[in-house]
Amino acid sequence: MAGDTKAEDGRDGESPLAVERPKGGRLQAWFADHGRAASDASLFVSQRLISSFLVWLMVGVALTLPGLLWIAQSNVQAINQQWQGSAGLTVYMKLAASQQLIDDMEIRLNRETGVERVIRTTPDQALQELLEQSDESAFLRDAMAAVGSNPLPASFAVVLNDSSSYLQLDALSRKLSAQTGVDDVVIEMTWLERLRDLSELFNRLGSGLSIMLLIAAVLVAFASVRLAIESRLGELRVLALIGATPAQMRRPFLYFGSAYGIGGGVMAIMLIAVFLNQIEAPLQSLLVSYRAGIEIAGFTPGFLLAILLVGWFLGVAGAMLALFQRGGTDKPPS
Amino acid sequence: MAGDTKAEDGRDGESPLAVERPKGGRLQAWFADHGRAASDASLFVSQRLISSFLVWLMVGVALTLPGLLWIAQSNVQAINQQWQGSAGLTVYMKLAASQQLIDDMEIRLNRETGVERVIRTTPDQALQELLEQSDESAFLRDAMAAVGSNPLPASFAVVLNDSSSYLQLDALSRKLSAQTGVDDVVIEMTWLERLRDLSELFNRLGSGLSIMLLIAAVLVAFASVRLAIESRLGELRVLALIGATPAQMRRPFLYFGSAYGIGGGVMAIMLIAVFLNQIEAPLQSLLVSYRAGIEIAGFTPGFLLAILLVGWFLGVAGAMLALFQRGGTDKPPS
Amino acid sequence: MARLQLQHVTRRFDNGQEGLSDVSLSIESGSMVFLTGHSGAGKSTLLKMLIGAETPTTGRVLVDGSDVSQLGPKQMPWYRRQVGIVLQDHNLLENRTVYDNVALPLRITHLSAKDIARRVRGALSTVDLSDKGGLFPKHLSTGEQQRVGIARAVVNRPRIILADEPTGNLDPYLSRQVMSLFHQFCDLGSTVLVASHDIDLIKDQGCRILHLSQGALVQDTAASSEVAT
């Protein structure tokens, strides 16, 4: 046959039993192998653009949900803090308290740890507010004038800073109550109570959702990567037979996993960005009505990097799992 | 060889070319075929319990999220209504208004459509409340006594029932303002405003999430069913060659899809139940603090049936898609 | 009872290669004919035409006068149930036992379980595999897999038998047994077309031999005469 002579050509004098040594060093061979696996993977992915896109979309959607949850929770925390920031007490002075005592109290309050801001309300200001609240202010004003003295006490609104806990608030309240000249200390509780409920809701919702979404993300990523590389798993048997090392057999799958995982991460980032953009306006308006103007927190470069890393990890883990499910790399083919 | 005589046996006198006719009617054959496909599917599923469980879990998680979203949205609607129910107006009568006019107004308000409850506050009660708000009530009381007349007007808190909209509230407010003896009508706006923001947030969140979750559910269901039946798709070529009809080839896949889809639906129902159970307590407490005690709505038999049906549909659709992706049932094998 | 005809059949593949070029032939109903030719001559392509798994680029493939490539999705399954086919790769379902593989063509025709069992056992014993019915294909040797494929092709007592290298993995003794099985079916009226490269085996059968070369029919040796080598 035509090849008989050519076969001799091809052998160019070497013994057919000469053991092949990699040209160049080990490192060079290693790089060459990686290069081949990477280009093989990109070829494989680009030849199946539609199904690769579906894999990216699936992994992306799977990552989007935990990502959004994370952003939601970090924002709730931020809101928590803002709300705690606006928590505080009102210190009502005795009517009999002297101006000196009131001034001392203001200084004292300002020195108290954890206090953000102290707003003093003089009896006149208090009366003014009362009159504004009532619809018959003229009458009331007349009444006050007749009495000849302002029946309202001086008071201080004390705003605590972000880090102060409810316990601190309570302790401060009790300490202040004991001061001379202080009639009453009222803790502004409503927001705190709501906040506690809301936090608990978010926590329960969060842990339930987190677990489910994480399971979903892992399963979806694994399943879709597995599906995408399924057709390649049959090669393992042949590769093992011709003497490929386990590392050589794993390599293309690591690249497939990376390609699908990182692609999914990019997709997730795009989805999250679009989503946040959509809800930013109504969220802002809601938060403003809660007196807590706030930026959406958490969509930081670190977060994006984390999404990419998680995607990459899931993709590679999915590929490895598929690989080892298929009987490992060094199992003898049958 | 041993079989030569047996082959003759097996033929028991018939011509080998006799065309085979189903014993029994067409319907019986059809049932037999379905029975075979169903038992084949249950065998296939039960032989791979772990991977079947994974498929159920994936489809289940995929269905859980849109299911929860649906429940959340139907509950937000319920809360909307409750909040609208607690919305209302306060009608302040003129100080000069006669007792007769005030009584008439109370009767009139009670007759107004959409009004749930009318709470009358006499000037004395109003003064009492004002005094309670102030810490120096004794002084204030003395002042009032000195003036000799109560500067506060009678007022009515009007609570509208659940179904009344903001527009109705507004119309009512304008109508009442025009009445004789009415000084001012104040709409309690705060909740309404918050509600509007919250609704909008939920809507945007909802439509974004809905789209993503639906895409995710469909993709996940398809991908996992496809993955599960992948190994069986190779049979199509052989089955086509030996003369199986397209319907016969499709049938096992319909059963696989059903088994995985309905199983996923059951899993979703379990997950949703656990989840709702987890968040019920904190949610109750939150809603109570919003003055709107409420049961979690939406977890009805109809909802459960819908989840099962959607799961079943997705499973079957996934199987069919996989089938037709593989070149359809009547494409000639190559 | 089934006359096979090719009229000027050409099959050109996507890459321009011609699998068959202008092949015309006619095989009488109830006859047994061999198809030979070197590797890549087009034997498998020709057999696939007859089962509707390949369609001619030009020309017509007729079975009992009707065009196979014109059969609709409703008729094709019914036609294929009349044909027993042995492919070159064994084509067994991996997750069914040997027994179930052989039973497949009977199951889709709604025979009673008793009839199926009797026929499958008969077919398996015909190819010397009575004791392997419960095994899965991957536990068989290649020759055994090939014989399962042969059993599946004949279990339905087909009007037409198309066999592509049915003895490629069989020893001379088993090869002769398979040939005699085909002869039996031929005697009962089936039309049998066997593609094979085993010239010695073919010559012994004394049947008509069609020679393909590079897609063309180059020689047609009548029954019971010697083939020129």
Added chain:
Amino acid sequence: MARLQLQHVTRRFDNGQEGLSDVSLSIESGSMVFLTGHSGAGKSTLLKMLIGAETPTTGRVLVDGSDVSQLGPKQMPWYRRQVGIVLQDHNLLENRTVYDNVALPLRITHLSAKDIARRVRGALSTVDLSDKGGLFPKHLSTGEQQRVGIARAVVNRPRIILADEPTGNLDPYLSRQVMSLFHQFCDLGSTVLVASHDIDLIKDQGCRILHLSQGALVQDTAASSEVAT
């Protein structure tokens, strides 16, 4: 240069079937030996033992004195690179071209692209497939696929060639060419073991013939003598 030995090798499968029973044999380095026997005799099982794809239930499989089943995951790949194997099912990678399939064993040894191209072209022309390098396996006839497998087995100039029915789908002319290819490698020092049922072809080669029957070695015919039928 590579001596193959089996010492009391038995292979019992999970279902109790014995693929090989107490087989002892020794094949000299640089010799060419045929393995024959009826379908299911254990030929493939024996070849798989030598490549480490089957492990003996009892007994030892030695290559140049070292036990194949004792090779660790590090050593096995290096051993397998010295062996060219042709399996009964073709084992080509479906989504690589013929050229890339044949190049596989060279790629994993980090040869330069130029050397690879030269060798692959040489191997393909040896099996008469120079013009099919760019095609995918599914576009080849079965015999052509088998020849690609042969080209892949020899492209690496292996010290040991194990071939399982390499000519099952080849016509007599090509079969003889493949045999002469193996002879060339044998002459250059490779140890060649070919399983085949084609008695006529085997007899012509004048090599030692091992006869298996139901897993046992029943006959060992020395080189250049006639086999008893």
